Amino acid sequence: MNQSDVIVIGAGGVGCAIARELSRYKITVTVIEKECDVAAGTSGRNSAVVHAGFNNRTGSLMARLCVEGNKGFEAVCEELGVPFRNTGKILVAFDEEDMKILEGIVAQGEQNECEGLRLMGREELRRVVPGVDGIGGMYSPHTSIFDPFSYCIALAENAAANGVIFQFNSEVTAVEKTEDGFCITAGGKTYRSRILINSAGLYSDRISEMAGVPGYRIYPCRGEYFILDKVAGELLDIPVYPAPKPGIGGLGVHLTPTIDRNIIIGPSAEYTGDKGDCSCTQETMDRLFAEARALLPSIERRYIIGNYAGIRAKQAPPGEGGFRDFVVKEEESCPGLINLIGIESPGLTASMPIARMVRDLVGNRMDLEEKDGFNPAREAPVRFRDLTEEEQARLIETDPEYGEIICRCQKVTKREIRNAIENPLGARSISAIKYRAWATTGRCNGGYCLTRIVDMLTQEYGMRPEEVTWRGPGSAMFSGEVK
Numbered sequence: 001m002n003q004s005d006v007i008v009i010g011a012g013g014v015g016c017a018i019a020r021e022l023s024r025y026k027i028t029v030t031v032i033e034k035e036c037d038v039a040a041g042t043s044g045r046n047s048a049v050v051h052a053g054f055n056n057r058t059g060s061l062m063a064r065l066c067v068e069g070n071k072g073f074e075a076v077c078e079e080l081g082v083p084f085r086n087t088g089k090i091l092v093a094f095d096e097e098d099m100k101i102l103e104g105i106v107a108q109g110e111q112n113e114c115e116g117l118r119l120m121g122r123e124e125l126r127r128v129v130p131g132v133d134g135i136g137g138m139y140s141p142h143t144s145i146f147d148p149f150s151y152c153i154a155l156a157e158n159a160a161a162n163g164v165i166f167q168f169n170s171e172v173t174a175v176e177k178t179e180d181g182f183c184i185t186a187g188g189k190t191y192r193s194r195i196l197i198n199s200a201g202l203y204s205d206r207i208s209e210m211a212g213v214p215g216y217r218i219y220p221c222r223g224e225y226f227i228l229d230k231v232a233g234e235l236l237d238i239p240v241y242p243a244p245k246p247g248i249g250g251l252g253v254h255l256t257p258t259i260d261r262n263i264i265i266g267p268s269a270e271y272t273g274d275k276g277d278c279s280c281t282q283e284t285m286d287r288l289f290a291e292a293r294a295l296l297p298s299i300e301r302r303y304i305i306g307n308y309a310g311i312r313a314k315q316a317p318p319g320e321g322g323f324r325d326f327v328v329k330e331e332e333s334c335p336g337l338i339n340l341i342g343i344e345s346p347g348l349t350a351s352m353p354i355a356r357m358v359r360d361l362v363g364n365r366m367d368l369e370e371k372d373g374f375n376p377a378r379e380a381p382v383r384f385r386d387l388t389e390e391e392q393a394r395l396i397e398t399d400p401e402y403g404e405i406i407c408r409c410q411k412v413t414k415r416e417i418r419n420a421i422e423n424p425l426g427a428r429s430i431s432a433i434k435y436r437a438w439a440t441t442g443r444c445n446g447g448y449c450l451t452r453i454v455d456m457l458t459q460e461y462g463m464r465p466e467e468v469t470w471r472g473p474g475s476a477m478f479s480g481e482v483k
């Protein structure tokens with residue numbers, strides 16, 4: 001039996017931010033996650049933008065937490081060694097009606113206390129984003145991009161270094177309210193806690209119901225994307241969005257540079273009724289490409305190297321669409337249960353302020369005395385490709401494994417793969433290595449490096465080929481030997 005003061009269900013960006021925030025205090029915290037690693041849900045499937053907060057309804061929790069999250073995001077990334085780049089963002093107007101929408105957005109943004117928003121004319125638009133056509137636009141200086149995988153990994157590693165326990169491959173299947181807390185069944189084990197934090201994203205409605213608080217319902221709304229090769233990254237260094245049309249259920253199909261200098265195009269918005277269906281469809285892809293081309297005519301189909309989809313945790317049902325605010329609260333009918341429901345975009349941007357809100361709710365129930373030894377920092381992993389030639393040479397001298405390239409597209413060395421395999425959270429799937437070292441993500445989609453990574457796992461780490469999985473149990477890469 002595992003006994004903790006607090007259990008957090010879900011190791012997405014929000015659950016990890018909460019865990020890290022709570023690791024400042026003299027309490028015991030366990031995070032229970034059904035997948036084999038962090039960021040396996042929506043937190044690894046999004047636009048990776050630190051939003052400024054002008055899109056959110058004035059006076060809402062969403063708007064307040066987004067603006068607050070935006071203001072502190074760079075500092076957190078610096079503290080945790082997470083790649084972050086302040087790019088700004090452009091919203092493009094194609095006609096006068098769009099310009100009116102943008103005027104409204106500037107006004108809303110100002111009410112939300114976003115700083116520096118302004119409209120721009122055609123000339124300036126052309127100057128800032130030369131390939132983009134439109135009659136004008138809006139500029140947001142405080143929008144940024146970041147790496148959401150690194151963000152979740154870093155939060156979790158820092159939380160773990162400060163004493164939080166992570167239990168992966170542990171799906172919560174039952175929650176019982178006891179006299180002094182909760183009894184949770186997950187992955188065949190029983191856990192007890194005084195406080196239960198439900199940060200299960202798309203499945204938060206189900207967890208709440210398990211704990212005896214029905215009435216929430218999450219409607220999954222899929223957003224598909226495709227990824228363009230780095231050659232396309234040279235065409236754009238700032239996220240470009242269309243002026244949002246009312247009622248589309250998202251921000252519209254946008255072009256966003258990634259921290260690694262690819263471009264992502266998307267997302268679509270489609271209620272699917274299936275929380276696990278992250279497939280991409282030809283029809284939507286064709287439409288996305290056409291819409292993206294209307295924004296940036298110089299992109300070409302041959303630049304596409306991959307696709308993915310993320311699912312919005314919408315509280316508004318299909319047909320109704322529209323706005324529903326984040327729910328972050330302790331349930332009156334179930335003391336000790338802190339529910340986080342409908343944490344859709346901008347949930348990652350807002351994750352730190354959400355975590356602080358949750359900490360205050362926890363603080364209402366138990367003493368939160370700060371730990372003396374809390375260390376807020378985590379060292380960034382070495383990124384060989386980002387170093388100068390002199391720095392690279394010095395590293396190779398200290399460790400020859402830096403001289404062996406395993407992923408040619410992304411220039412990832414053997415030492416970096418080893419560091420990823422030996423990660424502090426003990427996650428050992430191929431996807432865990434991919435998101436830590438960024439191998440397999442280039443133009444060849446792992447054609448060159450995948451077998452070399454598998455060789456390392458089997459020959460140097462003693463894993464049997466059948467034990468190597470893509471993403472944990474149920475995703476074996478091999479079923480046996482052919483000769």
Ligand SMILES: Cc1cc2nc3c(=O)[nH]c(=O)nc-3n(C[C@H](O)[C@H](O)[C@H](O)COP(=O)(O)OP(=O)(O)OC[C@H]3O[C@@H](n4cnc5c(N)ncnc54)[C@H](O)[C@@H]3O)c2cc1C
Pocket residue numbers: 009010011012013014015016032033034035038039040041042043044045046047048049050051170171172173199200201202203204207222223224267310311312313343344345346347348349350
């Ligand atoms: C298309 C799209 C684009 C977006 N773009 C942005 C953006 O640019 N910027 C931004 O700030 N936000 C963006 N968001 C929103 C952001 O991704 C989410 O708000 C955020 O990731 C939510 O994090 P979370 O931790 O609440 O949920 P998740 O990341 O989904 O984590 C929940 C975790 O709970 C686990 N879980 C579920 N059920 C159980 C169970 N029974 N037992 C154990 N574990 C369980 C899941 O496996 C998962 O890991 C976007 C979202 C989408 C869909």
